[in-house]
Amino acid sequence: MAAQRGGGDPDTNFSLRIAIDKAKGVSMPKDNIDRAIKKGVGEDGAAQIEEVDYEAYGPGGVAIIIKCLTDNRNRTSADIKHLLSKNGGTLGSSGSVMWMFDLLGLIQFEASKLPADRDAFEMDLIEAGAEDISIEGDQVEIKTKVENFSKVLNKLRELSVEPDDSGLRYIPKDEVEINDEVREQITKLFEVMEENDDVEDYFTNAG
Numbered sequence: 001m002a003a004q005r006g007g008g009d010p011d012t013n014f015s016l017r018i019a020i021d022k023a024k025g026v027s028m029p030k031d032n033i034d035r036a037i038k039k040g041v042g043e044d045g046a047a048q049i050e051e052v053d054y055e056a057y058g059p060g061g062v063a064i065i066i067k068c069l070t071d072n073r074n075r076t077s078a079d080i081k082h083l084l085s086k087n088g089g090t091l092g093s094s095g096s097v098m099w100m101f102d103l104l105g106l107i108q109f110e111a112s113k114l115p116a117d118r119d120a121f122e123m124d125l126i127e128a129g130a131e132d133i134s135i136e137g138d139q140v141e142i143k144t145k146v147e148n149f150s151k152v153l154n155k156l157r158e159l160s161v162e163p164d165d166s167g168l169r170y171i172p173k174d175e176v177e178i179n180d181e182v183r184e185q186i187t188k189l190f191e192v193m194e195e196n197d198d199v200e201d202y203f204t205n206a207g
Contacts, residue, residue: 001040001049001050001051001069002015002016002018002019002040003016003036003037003039003040003041004040004041004042004048004049007041008037008038008040008041014150016037018153018166018167020033022165022166022167023036025164048071049069049070049071050069050070050071050073051067051068051069051200052067052068052069052070052073052076053065053066053067053068053098054066054068054077054080054091055091055093055094055095055096055097055098056084056089056090056091056092056097057089057090057092057096057097058084058087058088058089058185058186058189058204058206059087059088059089059182059185059186059189060176060178060179060182060185060186060206061176062176062178062182062186062204062205062206063097063100063172063176063204063205064089064097064202064203064204065097065098065101065170065202065203065204066080066193066199066201066202067199067200067201067202067203068080068198068199068200069198069200070198075198076198079196079198080196080198080199083189083192083193083196084189086192087185087188087189087192088185088189089189098170100172100173100174100205101170101171101172101173101203101205102170102171102173103168103169103170103171104131104143104144104145104146104168104169104171105142105143105144105145105146105148105149105152105153105166105167105168105169106141106142106143106144106165106166106168106169106171107141107142107143107144107149107152107153107156107163107165107166108139108140108141108142108163108164108165108166109139109140109156109161109162109163109164109165110138110139110140110164111135111137111138111139111140112138113140113161113162114135114140115159115160115161121159124155124159125142125152125155125156128151128152128154128155129144129145129147129148129149129151129152130142130143130144130148130152131143131144131145131148142156143171146168149166149168153166169203170203171203172203172204172205173205174205175205175206175207176205176206176207177207178206178207182206183206186204186206190202
């Protein structure tokens with residue numbers, strides 16, 4: 001998708017560079033990466049891939065956003081509707097749950113990567129556009145507005161800090177508390193989602 005949108009050169013396509021870094025982070029072979037880029041720019045005659053977000057309600061009425069990559073929207077829509085109905089959920093209409101989330105840049109890395117001068121480090125990131133910097137245990141989490149995401153990521157690399165994970169995420173404005181029974185049902189639903197090849201990611205406001 002990144003190559004399809006912005007071309008196959010990671011030096012000029014920031015989204016593609018992030019995708020390649022993530023792929024390398026999970027030891028994806030170079031041939032697989034090159035094949036995906038060629039598919040994105042249409043060099044191998046593959047079907048065009050498109051990104052589709054589905055809004056849904058899960059068990060207990062929790063809000064869910066399901067992000068998919070598909071070469072057949074009709075097939076994917078039917079599959080998502082089926083797996084939801086079989087696992088206590090329903091497909092929502094456009095805009096039905098999206099308003100409950102903020103789309104933000106999210107960057108995470110181990111606290112051991114923090115430089116000695118944390119105050120100067122945080123000031124540099126805030127000047128680059130970081131909205132929130134939090135440290136919980138051994139993890140650092142940075143949130144940004146979408147338009148500042150690449151600036152903050154580049155600033156981190158200038159400061160010799162390589163993120164463990166980064167990307168645009170739907171963050172719930174308010175989390176909904178759920179009981180153990182609903183949590184078990186949601187866990188089962190998400191396990192089924194992960195088995196679907198078209199599902200790239202999912203987000204929920206369940207606390």
